[in-house]
Amino acid sequence: MTHPVEIDFTETATDRLAAHEGRVALIVSQNGRLPAGLPRGTRDAALRALESRAGKALKPGDTLELAFPAGMAAEALQLVVLPGGASVAEARKAGAAIGARLGKTHTLVLAGGHKRAGEVALGIALRGYDFSVYKTDSENGDDGAARDAGSDTPPQTVSRQGAAQDARLSDAQTPGPAGNGNGDAPVPDKARVTFMARDPQALARSAQDAAAVAEGVFFTRDLVNEPANVLTTTDFADRLKAMEEIGLTVEVLDEDALRDLGMRALLAVGQGSASPSKVVVMRWQGGDKDAAPLALCGKGVVFDSGGISIKPAAGMEEMTMDMGGAGVVAGVMRTLALRRAKANVVGVVGxxxxxxxxxxxxxxxxxxxxxxxxxxVINTDAEGRLVLADVLWYAQTRFEPRAIIDLATLTGAVIIALGHENAGVFANDDRLADNILSAARAEGEGAWRLPLAPAYDKLIKSRLADMKNTGGRPAGSITAAQFLQRFIRKDQAWAHIDIAGVALPPSATELAPKGATGWGVMTLDRLVRDRFEEE
Structure with missing residues (x-):
């Protein structure tokens, strides 16, 4: 899989600046104060830039770049405005501005004693993501053989290096065997980042959990970005099974087991495909062994043609992302295992x-x-709710969870309602909904609550069966949620999150390049920390 950029932490040594040949990012306060020890020519150029009209217009998290700065061997000096009282979002924004320009060089970040330096590091890691395993040109350093995305050897979170005792966060992993069996992929030149900080060891320790979050986000992004001829249902299940190496308990249910359980709604969706349908159960038991878990359920449609109700050709290639809900659940489970969360959480994906x-x-x-x-079945393109109907019922009856949350790229209607800025949140429990929205705000991931009400049920009333799988265009995301609610037991706290608009937006976001965002991994990890984790 793709791993976050290698980040080292070391003590501040401004005498190393002049000879550094890569990039240098300098964190400065809004008053333009610069650290002592900068080469004179560099200091003069930086002060002039900060006092310019463009420099004075910079807001927290914004940057200004000087190419080939005087007195330095560096190819660029990036001035990063970040006041001492900056928010988490501003610090991550600043890091993202650095991460977006990493290239394949060594970036030196002068963080000093900034209290948000760990958030800057997370921003760098998240925005530095690059899914280029299928690019064959020499610039991308790849011979066309896909790296083994199923490798789940966890990165080192902190190590010491020689007399300098540098701390390291999230060592990059060497690519494993090629995914197509043609041998090892070569190791390309990689970006590196070194943070110079007043207390590098403390900063590295504080960043360990952030490294686990970044790993989970990257795992989700990789899954969503993979093409459907690679990420088949079997390959997906294999990648999840491989996470047993990091401490998860993983069980894969095949079609025979699903028939025995009575999951006929889920099986009906996949019966036109050569790829066998599966349900994967991932368990993290970090809390009291007798405590009921939080259950996370995900829609994992690895490709959605629409079935017999086939989709229009234009844009159908993006339907490789219709497993985004399952991808988020997988990324959260990975994060919880890597940071050894003190909570019981089960992830179930169809x-x-x-x-x-x-x-x-x-x-x-x-x-x-x-x-x-x-x-x-009125429309075979309203298939995700059929998958989740069985997965939700299975998770409740087997695990008796404290709360259950499902995630799915479920409806185009939620994009009409909320665009690509917010996921739609539906819930039968106000406290759970508030906790999800609070966690999303804390992590800077957009989410907005939408209504549930019995009045919408008449739209999915069927003449022939207990219900029909779509109520048509009006309130499309709400009727989908109403459908799912019918498979939630009485008094079971439940929330449904429709991530159709945020999983694969049409352009880059602040913390992600164009492509999959991994939306939801940070929010749900925060939710577990705030509500479900033991002290």
């Missing part, structure tokens, strides 16, 4: 592919769920 062939389900079919309710 992995299917929705394809049209002679065996595919048809509009008008009636299927029976694991719960026993019957569903009239």
């Amino acid at each position: 992995l299917v592919e929705n394809m049209p062939d002679g065996a595919a389900q048809r509009p008008g079919d009636i299927v029976k769920s694991m719960k026993g309710d019957t569903i009239e």
Whole structure:
């Protein structure tokens, strides 16, 4: 898998600046105060830049770049404005501005004693993500053989190096065997980052949990970015099974087991595909052994053609991201295991592919769920709710969770409602909803609560079955949530998060290049810390 950029932490030594040949990022306060020890030519150029009209317009987290600064061997000096009282979001923004320009060189960051330096490091790691395993040109350093994304050897979080006793966060891993069996992929030149800080050991220790979060986000992004001819249901399940190496307990249920359980709604979605449907159960038992877990459920449609109700050709290539909910659940479970969270959490994901062939389900079919309710299939492109119906019921009946949260790229309607800025949150429990929204705000991930109400149920009333799988265009994201609520037990705290608009937005975001964002890993990790983790 893709791992975060290698970040070292060392004591401040400004005498090393002049000879550094890569990039230098200098964190400065809004009053333009510069650290002592800068080469004179560099100091003069930096002060002039900060006093310019452009420099005075900089806001917290903004940067100004000087190419080939006087008195230094560096190719660029990046002035990063970050007041001492900066917020977490501003610090991550500053880090992202550095991370977006890493290239394949060594970046030196002068952080001094800034209290938000750890958040700057996380911003660098998140924005420095680069999914380029399929690029074959020499500039990308790849011979076309995909790296083994199933490798789950955890990175070192802190190590000491010789007399300097530098601290290291999130060592990059050497690529494993090529995914197509053609041998080892070469190791490309990689970006490196060194933080110069007043107390590097303390900074590295404080950044360990952030390193686990970055690993989880990257795992999710990799899964969502993978093409469907690589990330089949079997490959997806194998990657999750490999996380047993980091302490998760992982169980893969095949189609025979799913039939025995009565998951006919889920199986109906995948019956037109050559890829077998699966359910994967991931368990992290970090809390009291008798405590009920938090359950996270994810929609994992590795490719959604729409089935017999086939989608338009334009944009269909992006339907490789329809497993985004399962990807988020996997990334959260990875993070919890890497940081050894003191909580019990179970992740359950339904992995299917929705394809049209002679065996595919048809509009008008009636299927029976694991719960026993019957569903009239009006549109085979409203398939994710069929998958989640069985997964939600299974998670409740097997694990009796304290709360259950499902995530899915479920509806285009949520994009019409909220655009690409916010995920839609639905819940039957106000406290759980408030906790999710609070966690999302703390992590800078947009989320907005949308309503549930019995009045919407009439839109999914079926003439022939207990319900139909779509209520049409009006309130499309709400009727989908109403459908899922029918598979939630009475008095079970539940929330549904529709991430269709935020999983793969059309352009880069502040903390991610264009492509998969990994939205939700940070929010749900924060939720576990704040509400479900033991003291």
